[in-house]
Structures are given as C-alpha cells and as structure tokens.
Amino acid sequence: TPTAHLTRLQLNPLSTEVARDLRNVHSLHRTILTLAPDHLGDSPRQAAGILFLLEHHPRGQTLLIQSHHPLNLDALPIGYATATDERDLTPLLTWCQPGAPVRYRIHAQPQRCTRSENPERDEKGSLKRGRRIPLHGDDATQWWHENALAAGLTPHTDTTSSTAQPDMAGWKNNPAHDGKRIRIRSRVTRFEGTATITDTTALRTALTTGIGRGRAFGTGLLSIAPLTRV
Known part of the structure; x- marks a missing residue:
C-alpha cells in the first residue's frame, strides 16, 4: 500500500506572500515545492507526490497539500498560515x-x-x-x-x-x-x-x-x- 500525507493550511489574508501566491498559481506552486525535501531530481513534485487544492471560503482560503511524506512547514514564510493541520492518509489507502x-x-x-x-x-x-x-x-x-x-x-x-x-x-x-x-x-x-x-x-x-x-x-x-x- 502506498503512503500519503495531507497538510491543511488556513491562509493568512494579511500575508503579502499569500497575496502574491493567490494572484499567481505558478508562485503558489513554487512555495509548495519549498516544503518538500531537497535533491529530488528534475521532477520534484512527482518525486514528493505533491498534489494540492485551493478552497475558497467567504472568510478566506484553505490550502490542502497531499504528499508522500510530511512536509517541512518551517520552510513557510513567516505568517503565511494562521492554522495548520496534518493527517496520515495511509490508513485510508489500506481501508x-x-x-x-x-x-x-x-x-x-x-x-x-x-x-x-x-x-x-x-x-x-x-x-x-x-x-x-x-x-x-x-x-x-x-x-x-x-x-x-x-x-x-x-x-x-x-x-x-x-x-x-x-x-x-x-x-x-x-x-x-x-x-x-x-x-x-x-x-x-x-x-x-x-x-x-x-x-x-x-x-x-x-x-x-x-x-x-x-x-x-x-x-x-x-x-x-x-x-x-x-
């Protein structure tokens, strides 16, 4: 059974980095890749198993990131997220x-x-x-x-x-x-x-x-x- 990990970020509407990434999905893509391990070769997104989804709510945006293993949230810009949550999806894949x-x-x-x-x-x-x-x-x-x-x-x-x-x-x-x-x-x-x-x-x-x-x-x-x- 493959492994998967889900990270949920409640984005900070006052963050200038968040505003930049919401204007440009390529910039958001690059921010997410900074959370993955280094030295993953020419296709780091595929190697890390990264997929993401941006949810829009009346009170802001939530970013869901799936990866093979936990991400390095310390690499996020300061103040980028107001709340974070992490979950191991491997039991779901096994189920x-x-x-x-x-x-x-x-x-x-x-x-x-x-x-x-x-x-x-x-x-x-x-x-x-x-x-x-x-x-x-x-x-x-x-x-x-x-x-x-x-x-x-x-x-x-x-x-x-x-x-x-x-x-x-x-x-x-x-x-x-x-x-x-x-x-x-x-x-x-x-x-x-x-x-x-x-x-x-x-x-x-x-x-x-x-x-x-x-x-x-x-x-x-x-x-x-x-x-x-x-």
Whole structure:
C-alpha cells in the first residue's frame, strides 16, 4: 500500500506572500515545492507526490497539500498560515476495498483534444496534435465519469454534482524565449458525489498521483471518505 500525507493550511489574508501566491498559481506552486525535501531530481513534485487544492471560503482560503511524506512547514514564510493541520492518509489507502461505498471530491480540468489533419510542430520540433477545449455541463460530467471508472470508482450518477470554480491563473518565465512570460489560465470544475470502489489498485494510484491535467497547478487531487450509508 502506498503512503500519503495531507497538510491543511488556513491562509493568512494579511500575508503579502499569500497575496502574491493567490494572484499567481505558478508562485503558489513554487512555495509548495519549498516544503518538500531537497535533491529530488528534475521532477520534484512527482518525486514528493505533491498534489494540492485551493478552497475558497467567504472568510478566506484553505490550502490542502497531499504528499508522500510530511512536509517541512518551517520552510513557510513567516505568517503565511494562521492554522495548520496534518493527517496520515495511509490508513485510508489500506481501508480501500472493492465494493466499499465512498464520498468523493475533486477539482479537475475536463477537456477534449481536437485533432488537426495537418499538425504543426512546436519550438522543440514535436508535432502539435490539436488544441484542448474545456468541457462544460453534461460533457464535463461525462468526462469525469469516464475518468472515475479508469480510477477504480463507479460514480452513483444520481449524486454527481459539478460546480465551476475560480480559474487557476498566473504566469511563469520561459527561459527558452529570453525569459518571456507565459500566461497560465485553467478552467476548474469541482465534482463531488458518492461512488463504489471497483478497482483498489487503480484507485490507490489515482489517489496518490492525481487525475487529469494541471496537477502542478491545483487540480487532480482526488479526496475520498468512507460512506456509511448510500
């Protein structure tokens, strides 16, 4: 059974570092990576198993960070969080068994890729197969159901709800183009409901590695909890 650890941060609305990160999801991504161990290679987020979700509430924002092991919260900027909470998710991963009913929640980027008959090449010489189109409404729900099945869950369709969330937006510098800034903007949809576990191995993989695109920028973190009654 893989391991997982959940860290909850209540963000300080008076922190200048929090304000910076809320304006730029790439900056938030970099702040989170400072909490992971050093020397994790070229893909530190994947090596540390980091996924995160930013929840917006009337009184502020809560940041949920999942990782393979506990994070170094001492690396946070002073005053960044007003409250913290940590939880070992390994017992939950061990509990997962086929046939068990669960509640689930995920922020995701439902998309469809359009194919081009005459694909162009990007700056690295790779073929551009098409462009990605955000999905909405029933199309987005269908996307989620297909991905949930692949992740070892059979959603109870009468309980599935989808809600648009604030876009994940920001920018990052592109060293390949003299530091020119690249805009980041992703449409985010929140899916939640109840489901039945059908494939334990697939579910544990989805829980620890995420689902869909944008996992570096706050989507793809699947959360489940045992459901005592459907």
